[in-house]
Amino acid sequence: MNKFKYYFVLLLAGIAIASCSKKDDDDTVVTPLRDYQEQYNADNDSIVKFLKTNYIENVTADFDVKISKIPAGGTQTSIWDQQTYKLLSRDVYSDAITYKVYYLVLREGSGQSPTNTDKISAAYSCYFLDNALVDSSYGLPFTANLFPYANANTVVEGWSEIFPKFKTGTSTTGNDGVITYADYGAGVMFLPSGMGYYSGRGSIPAYTPLYFTFKLFDLQRMDNEYTSTSSGRIFAGDGVPDYLEDLNGDGYLYDFRNTTKYPNPPKELIDDTDGDGIADFVDFDDDGDGFTTRFEITKPTNQVGWGTLNSQPFYFGVSLYYPWEPMVDNPATPNVDETEPRGIPRRPTGDLTNPADPVESANNPRKYTEEDYTATPRKRIHLDNSYPIKIK
Structure with a gap:
């Protein structure tokens, strides 16, 4: 079990859309983004190599995990070959390509699974593939929106794809206000840069694959129908939470109106009752009857x-x-x-x-x-x- 004070830390900001370099004092050159498929191929090679040359050194009773490189001549079993914790993968259609995202299940959890549009309470640590720590919530829970169009506290796309594979735990609040979590989901996700910070952020260079260790404590069901105004998005909902508008029951909902990102979405991913191109979870009139x-x-x-x-x-x-x-x-x-x-x-x-x-x-x-x-x-x-x- 872990004990935490009942407060939250803001999550990492969103992804920058382009990288810039100064040509001279007057001109700024915008560097085009790399081809997503080519970059994913390179990232996937790096991640598979990492999984085959690193091992799980330790997992504590609180599911804090340490991953280390297998030394020369070492006999440790790699993450790829070990059988103690499930190494799974999920295919993700995005950026007009299909990513394979690997993840480790340290513990599935005992509660409910979020959809990729819900709000979660979680903790994390982020690492480069040389196992150097990039960022961490220091074990403290914080809230984050898995829905990318939320107005605040949104996360990298890989989180939205992997957290629904885990479940929340249970919580009790003591008289001193300390919340105790138990039986929560915990795991590790290995993200190609297209599922993370593709064009970079802060100390994270562009096109850098990362891995996150994480714990999923709790969730809040969301109702994400919104209208766009000059001052931002206004979320009004339609009275039915998103997870009940997941028609195929796979735990994932997508707004495929972004045809640049999703030019040819697989039919099995579409949750759209009236076929108007607006998924039910963002459609104020699900059946199109007026x-x-x-x-x-x-x-x-x-x-x-x-x-x-x-x-x-x-x-x-x-x-x-x-x-x-x-x-x-x-x-x-x-x-x-x-x-x-x-x-x-x-x-x-x-x-x-x-x-x-x-x-x-x-x-x-x-x-x-x-x-x-x-x-x-x-x-x-x-x-x-x-x-x-x-x-x-």
Whole structure:
């Protein structure tokens, strides 16, 4: 276990878009970025060589890890060949190429996995491939946004790709305010420069592969729909957290509107219900029916808190929108009742409002049945462009 004070350190800043050199006193020459594929090939060679010529010297009980170079004539088992900790890789489509990103699982963790758009609480140390320390959070947890378009505390792309492969742990807060974390995920990620600081940052030269040791303590689910204004992005959300808009359930969501970075995205990575080119997690109208998602999942005013259902007292829940699935109260929060007996409904299947009129219409919709809120599976109304019925 580790103990930490409950405060956070700001994360590293974003990536510079180009490197510059002075030609003379009057002209500044912008150096074009290197070809991503060629640089990745070189970086990958360096990383594979590192994995085959270095070994895990020590992993502490708190999952602090030390990696060292195998000396000449040494008999240590390389990271590449050792079997104690899983060396895995993930293929990442970005910059119009596919990266292979290697990572070590020291411990998976026991809690939930973030998506690549959530906010995390983590700790890290960053190293060059000669094992020289570049930067570290000194074991202190800090918050970071994995979503690259967040307004603050964003991380290098490699973090967004590898952290979802791990899980959070548990935490307890003592009377002295000290938070104790246990069973958290811990690992090492080996990043080609395209997944890190491609054009350099501070003491990190351009085109430098790096590795990070890290621990994942906690996460915050995000709802990242945003609008762009002259003063920046305004995040309003649509009422459905990102992880529930991950249609293929792979833990990753991408905004493929950047066609320079993503000119030909694999179909299996696209989470876009209405096919309008805007992924559901950044789309205010997921099914493209002209009604916003938030409007479609907002409860009627007489179905918030205590009310009456079938002439009996009924607790509809405190949320102004339906959850994905019905929820029970969390006993760990005694001052809040999270009970939500109904999930986002499907198109109603009950009797017509006016049985004398046999035609379902905007003026004569069907009534909701209890199964419309709870049936599994069900196509929820914010993903069903046939409802609400439009007035013709």
